[in-house]
Amino acid sequence: MKSTFEDLLPGVPPQKGNGGKLLKPSVSDMKATNSEPVTPIDKTTKNAKRVLEEDAEVRAEKTARLKAAREERDARRMD
Numbered sequence: 001m002k003s004t005f006e007d008l009l010p011g012v013p014p015q016k017g018n019g020g021k022l023l024k025p026s027v028s029d030m031k032a033t034n035s036e037p038v039t040p041i042d043k044t045t046k047n048a049k050r051v052l053e054e055d056a057e058v059r060a061e062k063t064a065r066l067k068a069a070r071e072e073r074d075a076r077r078m079d
Helices: 029-033 040-078
Strands: none
Touching: none
């Protein structure tokens, strides 16, 4: 006995799809971010985190650059 998909799920109402399109958000991005009041300390914290992240990126790039230079120097000494 061959079963079809409809035979396996009796009583399930038909589903309506969106045709593979992206769903639209129910709330705009601006309203979603402004849902909570922003205090001065929140602004300060956000800016401090941004500055620390930027500093960390600069430090990581500098460290990688210095490491590469050290490895190149050591490789020349070994030759």
